[in-house]
Amino acid sequence: MDAQSEVLIENLVTYAVLFLLAIIIVIKYIKSKRQSSAITREKINKAKATGIFEPVSLHPSIDPDSCIGSGACIAACPEKDILGIAGGKATTINASRCVGHGACFHACPVQAISLVIGTEKRGVELPHVNEKFMTNVPGVYIAGELGGMGLIKNAVEQGKQAVENIASSLSKKSGAQYDLIIIGAGPAGIAASLSAKKLGISSVCLEQDSIGGTVFTFPRAKLVMTSPMDLPLYGKVKFVETNKQQILELWNDVITKNSIDIKEYNKVTSVQKSENIFQVETSAGVYTSEAILLAIGRRGSPRKLGVPGENLPKVYYRLLEPELIKEQDILVVGGGDSAVESAMMLADENNRVKLSYRADSFSRIKSKNLELLEEYNKSGKIDVILKSNVKEIKEKSVLIEIDNEIAEINNDLVYVFAGGELPNQFLEKIGINITKKYGEVILKH
Numbered sequence: 001m002d003a004q005s006e007v008l009i010e011n012l013v014t015y016a017v018l019f020l021l022a023i024i025i026v027i028k029y030i031k032s033k034r035q036s037s038a039i040t041r042e043k044i045n046k047a048k049a050t051g052i053f054e055p056v057s058l059h060p061s062i063d064p065d066s067c068i069g070s071g072a073c074i075a076a077c078p079e080k081d082i083l084g085i086a087g088g089k090a091t092t093i094n095a096s097r098c099v100g101h102g103a104c105f106h107a108c109p110v111q112a113i114s115l116v117i118g119t120e121k122r123g124v125e126l127p128h129v130n131e132k133f134m135t136n137v138p139g140v141y142i143a144g145e146l147g148g149m150g151l152i153k154n155a156v157e158q159g160k161q162a163v164e165n166i167a168s169s170l171s172k173k174s175g176a177q178y179d180l181i182i183i184g185a186g187p188a189g190i191a192a193s194l195s196a197k198k199l200g201i202s203s204v205c206l207e208q209d210s211i212g213g214t215v216f217t218f219p220r221a222k223l224v225m226t227s228p229m230d231l232p233l234y235g236k237v238k239f240v241e242t243n244k245q246q247i248l249e250l251w252n253d254v255i256t257k258n259s260i261d262i263k264e265y266n267k268v269t270s271v272q273k274s275e276n277i278f279q280v281e282t283s284a285g286v287y288t289s290e291a292i293l294l295a296i297g298r299r300g301s302p303r304k305l306g307v308p309g310e311n312l313p314k315v316y317y318r319l320l321e322p323e324l325i326k327e328q329d330i331l332v333v334g335g336g337d338s339a340v341e342s343a344m345m346l347a348d349e350n351n352r353v354k355l356s357y358r359a360d361s362f363s364r365i366k367s368k369n370l371e372l373l374e375e376y377n378k379s380g381k382i383d384v385i386l387k388s389n390v391k392e393i394k395e396k397s398v399l400i401e402i403d404n405e406i407a408e409i410n411n412d413l414v415y416v417f418a419g420g421e422l423p424n425q426f427l428e429k430i431g432i433n434i435t436k437k438y439g440e441v442i443l444k445h
């Protein structure tokens, strides 16, 4: 064999080896894609079986014709298993767990994602608002998540825009206490209050809980994803990835510096109109105004027990940071997953926990929670008291009725999880029309 043929054969062998390697890589790639598709499909089937596949609120909708399966949306989503890849395209998995913060929407390199509310199967009820954010009740406006648009940035933007529209419609001659009453101090209500101050509108913001709205309830360690936004009387907020503490500090700072009137722990119970003035009834008194902005989000109001002592500062309706609560006598009230999960979290922190439920069994909770609760009860980590009703809450104890007898138990903290009043019920009482949305696009490129 001459030298030229030797080189040729050598080259052929090299090419053959490279070709084989390329084939192996392609086969491996296809195999891994198939595997991950199978995993995603399995997760979807499980989500369907457990009822968490169908979204309940704002969620991504992927256009399969545009999706290139880059996975950028999955990487951007801060929650787990909301999205996955099947058949080379992105798809939703546990869509009902989506909180609608839309990181996927911005991350998609080919703009294949839109944010949608409701699905063909599962409608979502939303109040009707016009392009000026006004409802069918003249003088009552809506901004933020209540109108269907989630995310902090959108709520801020809508709060601002709604007040700009309200400003141009005010007579300022109604004789009411305020030009505008803003209900809810989440991002929409805060931005609206700042906007009102900037535009010289007299306003008060009434909040049933604490400043910050849903953001206040985020876990301390949660990564908050947002986009740069304009906050009235502050300017550009440049956060993209931040945490709850940083946002709350900024809001509280701008609220204090501008003497914004936000009344916390002031739940609005009714809004009525008489002679062009709104009467707003709250847990702390009645206020009047010419216009109303509802910025109450979609979480609703926790249901209260209605017993003496319930307004003591040791009574809570949500559990924010269980890791900070130790060695306390705690009563958790309720029979749903939130009550049971909270009781278990508190018991894990070395607290002495009693769980009171008025029924004779926990029929509404997930089977996994039921199993765990039985273990906690058996091991004495939680004292489960069925068929019981709280009668009175005192500084250091609680009176509780068990089998028609009243017992007094030691108590430092009470957590009530007795369900809640949905915002729609509140809106209906005001006379606001509500329609069901079956997959309406809220945000698209």
Ligand SMILES: Cc1cc2nc3c(=O)[nH]c(=O)nc-3n(C[C@H](O)[C@H](O)[C@H](O)COP(=O)(O)OP(=O)(O)OC[C@H]3O[C@@H](n4cnc5c(N)ncnc54)[C@H](O)[C@@H]3O)c2cc1C
Binding pocket: 099, 100, 101, 143, 144, 145, 146, 149, 150, 151, 152, 153, 155, 183, 184, 185, 186, 187, 188, 189, 206, 207, 208, 209, 210, 212, 213, 214, 215, 218, 223, 224, 225, 226, 266, 267, 268, 269, 295, 296, 297, 298, 299, 300, 301, 426
């Ligand atoms: C777990 C979770 C994670 C999220 N993560 C992000 C994220 O990373 N980035 C992002 O941009 N968005 C995120 N969001 C969404 C974001 O929190 C909401 O879109 C935003 O807070 C909506 O603002 P809002 O002002 O419309 O309503 P809310 O923030 O819900 O505020 C409404 C306020 O109204 C008050 N209220 C209700 N009823 C009454 C009443 N009758 N009287 C007085 N006050 C009342 C409530 O107490 C509440 O304070 C997340 C949501 C959740 C649930």
